[in-house]
């Protein structure tokens with residue numbers, strides 16, 4: 001159990017500073033609606049219903065990147081999810097922001113400007129340094145309490161995540177609370193039966209980190225995605241072909257093949273690789289090929305094949321706990337969603353403890369009309385999910401524990 005306090009303990013009629021993670025894909029300059037808004041809206045709604053004054057802080061992108069932009073569009077989307085007005089002020093701790101904060105009435109919501117536009121938020125530093133920034137010293141006295149709901153950014157030691165908990169009584173919001181409980185389970189909980197990890201996605205290092213940290217606690221790793229193809233290559237199969245203009249495989253192979261080969265050797269009896277793969281044939285349809293019959297590296301494979309899904313299903317059905325990290329194929333294209341959807345359906349059908357996470361993977365659940373309630377937990381976190389799975393501490397969670405309000 002976490003050693004932080006939750007919003008259940010928030011004193012009545014508080015003026016609260018709430019850190020959300022609304023970091024979203026940006027298209028044509030506009031944030032795209034996604035699960036993060038829906039989840040955080042639940043925390044905001046609850047705070048509003050309790051009559052608190054709610055001021056939200058969040059980030060978008062990083063300075064220098066294309067997706068670094070204002071949060072005015074985020075306020076509109078958040079308002080739709082909360083079901084009430086969310087005011088926006090294009091300032092974080094200057095006079096305009098302070099005035100807007102002072103105007104917030106009980107039950108009202110205000111979103112401040114992208115916190116990464118404000119000096120002091122970046123870079124990552126220790127909590128004491130962050131608590132001593134002008135940003136935190138200016139804003140904290142305006143509030144009664146700080147609520148951290150930004151689990152998916154909790155691995156960052158930034159001022160809005162680790163500074164405020166030292167300056168104000170700190171509480172976890174509902175997203176923080178539920179993500180923490182579910183994602184920490186594999187690192188801390190003992191399961192009676194088989195623990196299975198389905199690992200895919202695009203980043204070999206995520207898979208390597210998970211295997212390094214959990215190799216002894218996981219009974220079976222089922223592989224797919226780009227990472228799975230890199231393991232197939234280590235097993236001697238000529239797969240992992242980069243389409244022109246793409247650099248998904250060769251670069252990662254160069255940097256990681258030594259580690260992948262030794263993981264395969266060390267945990268080989270626990271690792272199950274795809275037996276067939278899918279590709280786009282000359283007519284633009286889905287074609288499938290047995291891995292054993294691939295003789296040359298000349299085709300880009302975009303999904304695991306049907307035989308592979310059939311081999312993975314009974315392993316999942318027979319597990320006590322299943323954790324999914326990353327997609328098994330390019331599920332955004334329906335032709336190559338068979339692996340990801342097949343595994344998700346197998347997880348949904350069992351009564352086991354099931355957690356889905358990793359960047360974009362949660363999106364597949366909505367895209368293919370699966371029911372989120374059929375899973376124990378669907379994480380909206382990427383990097384923080386991986387760190388939690390591997391037992392690495394999260395800076396913002398540690399800060400929440402330190403900032404827990406004490407009995408007088």
Ligand SMILES: Nc1ncnc2c1ncn2[C@@H]1O[C@H](COP(=O)(O)OP(=O)(O)O)[C@@H](O)[C@H]1O
Nearest residue numbers: 201202203225226302326327329330359360361
């Ligand atoms: N064989 C593949 N080739 C190219 N992309 C793939 C392949 N398999 C999975 N992907 C991509 O991986 C992405 C899923 O990654 P995600 O679940 O966010 O994990 P990660 O954080 O590792 O990228 C999807 O967008 C999907 O299109």
Ligand SMILES: O=C(OP(=O)(O)O)[C@H](O)COP(=O)(O)O
Nearest residue numbers: 021023152153156381382383384
């Ligand atoms: O989207 C996020 O992380 P994720 O891409 O690992 O899910 C968080 O908002 C952290 O953002 P950052 O990786 O720019 O610090």
